[in-house]
Amino acid sequence: MAKWLDWMRRHAGRKLAGIHAWNGWIVLLLAATGLLLASGFWRGVLGEGRVWLKWVHIAAGLVSVAPIILYMTLIGKHWRLLKGRPWQRFNIVVVLTLLAGWLLSGVILWQFRLAGPALSNAALVAHDLLTWIGLPYIIYHSLTRTRWIKQAGRRAVITERSEERLHPAAPQPLYTRRAFLRTAIGAGLAVAFGPSLLQWVGRSLGSTSGSALERLAENDKNRLLPAPQPLADSSPPVGGGAQGHFRIYTVTPIPAFTNNDWSFTVDGLVDRPFTWNWEEFVSRKRTVQVSDFHCVTGWSVYRNTWEGIPLRELLDLAGVRPEAKTVKLYSGDGVYTESLTLDQARMDDVMVAVLHDGRPLPSDLGGPARLIVPKMYAYKSIKWLNRIELIAGDHDGYWIERGYSKDAWV
Ligand SMILES: Nc1nc2c(c(=O)[nH]1)N[C@H]1C(S)=C(S)[C@@H](COP(=O)(O)O)O[C@H]1N2
Numbered sequence: 001m002a003k004w005l006d007w008m009r010r011h012a013g014r015k016l017a018g019i020h021a022w023n024g025w026i027v028l029l030l031a032a033t034g035l036l037l038a039s040g041f042w043r044g045v046l047g048e049g050r051v052w053l054k055w056v057h058i059a060a061g062l063v064s065v066a067p068i069i070l071y072m073t074l075i076g077k078h079w080r081l082l083k084g085r086p087w088q089r090f091n092i093v094v095v096l097t098l099l100a101g102w103l104l105s106g107v108i109l110w111q112f113r114l115a116g117p118a119l120s121n122a123a124l125v126a127h128d129l130l131t132w133i134g135l136p137y138i139i140y141h142s143l144t145r146t147r148w149i150k151q152a153g154r155r156a157v158i159t160e161r162s163e164e165r166l167h168p169a170a171p172q173p174l175y176t177r178r179a180f181l182r183t184a185i186g187a188g189l190a191v192a193f194g195p196s197l198l199q200w201v202g203r204s205l206g207s208t209s210g211s212a213l214e215r216l217a218e219n220d221k222n223r224l225l226p227a228p229q230p231l232a233d234s235s236p237p238v239g240g241g242a243q244g245h246f247r248i249y250t251v252t253p254i255p256a257f258t259n260n261d262w263s264f265t266v267d268g269l270v271d272r273p274f275t276w277n278w279e280e281f282v283s284r285k286r287t288v289q290v291s292d293f294h295c296v297t298g299w300s301v302y303r304n305t306w307e308g309i310p311l312r313e314l315l316d317l318a319g320v321r322p323e324a325k326t327v328k329l330y331s332g333d334g335v336y337t338e339s340l341t342l343d344q345a346r347m348d349d350v351m352v353a354v355l356h357d358g359r360p361l362p363s364d365l366g367g368p369a370r371l372i373v374p375k376m377y378a379y380k381s382i383k384w385l386n387r388i389e390l391i392a393g394d395h396d397g398y399w400i401e402r403g404y405s406k407d408a409w410v
């Protein structure tokens with residue numbers, strides 16, 4: 001009986017070790033791909049690779065279900081094996097909570113269309129929070145379990161014992177080498193992850209994005225005069241001020257413009273092509289709208305008060321010819337493009353915006369002028385818009401060429 005129990009214990013132990021190793025590798029892959037996906041820097045560098053990476057991340061997330069299910073068949077045994085080891089039991093609870101939370105929020109983000117923006121937004125917050133807490137936890141967990149640290153522990157124990165044999169009254173050292181290394185690793189991780197965690201908490205709690213928008217305004221690299229004067233509905237914003245925060249997305253360095261190098265053109269298949277400089281652009285009549293802004297990656301900013309020129313009015317001004325089928329949009333970054341069908345472009349909330357919540361659009365948010373297409377995911381809302389060309393054919397925009405869905409309806 002005792003022999004059999006022993007065999008079972010060892011057998012389960014080997015299986016558990018196997019599951020643990022598999023899970024470790026999958027989590028490592030998920031962490032690496034996830035961090036790359038979240039990083040602004042890698043957006044432009046990866047291009048099409050980013051969409052592939054997203055699929056690798058999703059696939060790895062789904063594969064991670066396998067070791068979890070296998071583990072569930074052994075969890076009872078494992079739990080009993082860990083009798084008298086509360087920290088190891090605690091570790092199991094933490095890791096399972098992390099994995100379940102990542103999985104659930106990940107599935108929602110994967111199925112963002114089914115889930116809708118509100119649920120996707122909550123899932124993204126959960127996914128981020130779990131990452132900023134869970135990743136340092138898991139790194140700590142794996143580092144403190146490497147053979148090197150364990151041996152450091154053993155060495156410390158051995159020296160303590162031999163010390164004791166030589167000098168029976170020798171006091172216990174306050175710190176073993178192992179404890180020291182653990183503390184050092186913990187401190188290192190706190191330094192590495194602390195700032196981004198705090199930043200994240202600050203951003204998430206500060207749901208009124210006023211101070212964040214102020215920072216963006218201070219960061220404005222554009223030098224365009226005169227500043228657009230807000231209409232009464234913009235200042236104070238009729239929408240009450242935006243809720244949520246923008247993640248600054250760009251596939252190029254943020255461009256900067258002055259009165260000398262900024263212009264706005266509508267051309268192609270039109271009767272009256274035109275190019276305006278900034279003074280002409282800001283002297284045109286504008287309107288105000290309140291609308292939500294949704295990115296496919298899960299975040300949204302609600303109740304933005306945008307002020308600008310409806311795209312429809314610009315098209316009418318230029319006189320669209322009957323052969324024109326597509327509105328091709330160019331960014332002043334020289335790289336990003338997008339397109340809308342004429343029907344889409346004529347929706348009454350599609351706007352070339354120059355103010356957000358009563359402030360001139362800063363360069364980070366696509367200023368001096370960006371497109372807003374509230375009914376579509378924000379990859380249609382091209383930043384630094386400076387040219388609109390009417391064409392007879394079709395055009396695939398930057399992200400659509402790299403694997404995003406042509407159907408951008410929210
Ligand atoms: N020129 C340009 N426009 C762009 C992008 C970009 O990378 N370059 N990213 C798009 C995407 S995917 C989103 S979600 C929004 C983000 O807008 P924000 O950076 O103002 O938050 O801009 C869209 N317009």
Ligand SMILES: [Mo]
Binds near residue numbers: 249
């Ligand atoms: Mo996006």
